[in-house]
Amino acid sequence: MRVVILGAGGHGLSLAYHLVKKGINDISMVEAKRINYGSSGRNAGRYRYHFYTKENVEFAKEGIPYLLKLCKDLPLNPLCMKTGYLWILDDEKSKDVISRAHSLWSSEGVGGKFLPCNDFDFLKIEEECYLAPQDGSFHHDYLSLGMYEAIKDHVKVIIGEAMRLKVSGGKIVGVEVNGSIIPADVVAVTLGAWTGHFMKRNGIEVPVEPEKKEIFVTEDLKFRVKPLTISKRIYFSHTLKGEIIGGVEDEVPRGFGELDISVERSLSFTRTLRSLVKGAEGIRILRGWSGYYEMTPDHSHIMGFSDSWPDGLYVDAGYSGHGMMFSPYSGKIMADLIADGVKNKFTKIFSPQRFEENKLIDERMVI
């Protein structure tokens, strides 16, 4: 089987990793820029079980233990750590969303606790908080590059932009890159935020759109903010080195643009951080970066294939800002599907066909 994987981020690398483990030995990865150039090298490296929909909680209940296991197996250490997530319930919307979600989480065995925020010695506010102790952090680069390191002698990496799918008799036969056709029996599209754009160019509608997000890292402050803390305006946590890392919670118009950072958002981040965290009164930004969330209409991912597509074409994308944590598990599901024809229950739930069938998964917890 000749497999061509488009995009060398966490999802493409995980698919390649799992295909190599199955003994598939003709795998090419096509990457427009460099390995880990996209969101997989630009995220906050946090994992959680806590989603708004049952489907995503159940996916996380399989996917997070799988991530934690892989952390121990890779040749690089992704530093997986249980830190918790802490929601500051500072408006009616967050109170409502968390109260509804709490009963689902409890029934799924991942319930958290409502507590006064001043139980946490790093916070200087009087609101109510919600702690989900099961969640945590990892290092996104070591996760992607650890998967790459494990398989680099078994895959061919082609640097170039994938342009056109080549189809004959209703089947995938190749893909055009750098003006040549790479022959393929299977093309797997793991292009993150670029997925919708690539598929549209090939006459196929897959609703994934980019939404630019910025992350800031402050100068060092003694390590105290263990959980990822989420307020209505910002989210933040500590890095192991002692910096505070986080971003602003705001809606940004969708679309591609410059991957830069803005002075306004960096100021908004530090202002809010200073008002919430003890000892952070004069804290400043040390560095920052931006990347794309890969948004779908229901903020849930798309995996598998559609009956209306050419045979041999697969997609795994659209994680809407929470895809790094799921890259190990989704790569396994996709490899089982592609190599062995095994349809995991999640390939039905998160199928690309759900948009035509109006079976949306209304995920409201995009952080």
Ligand SMILES: Cc1cc2nc3c(=O)[nH]c(=O)nc-3n(C[C@H](O)[C@H](O)[C@H](O)COP(=O)(O)OP(=O)(O)OC[C@H]3O[C@@H](n4cnc5c(N)ncnc54)[C@H](O)[C@@H]3O)c2cc1C
């Ligand atoms: C600021 C920010 C914070 C985030 N925080 C978290 C978090 O805490 N936890 C979490 O789980 N997730 C988080 N995410 C989301 C996570 O980063 C993504 O869901 C995940 O990295 C998507 O991985 P991917 O492999 O699908 O896509 P990507 O990593 O984006 O990879 C796609 C690749 O395709 C390449 N490409 C594009 N077009 C072409 C083409 N035509 N031909 C060839 N190659 C092409 C790109 O160069 C890129 O390398 C965050 C994202 C951002 C931006």
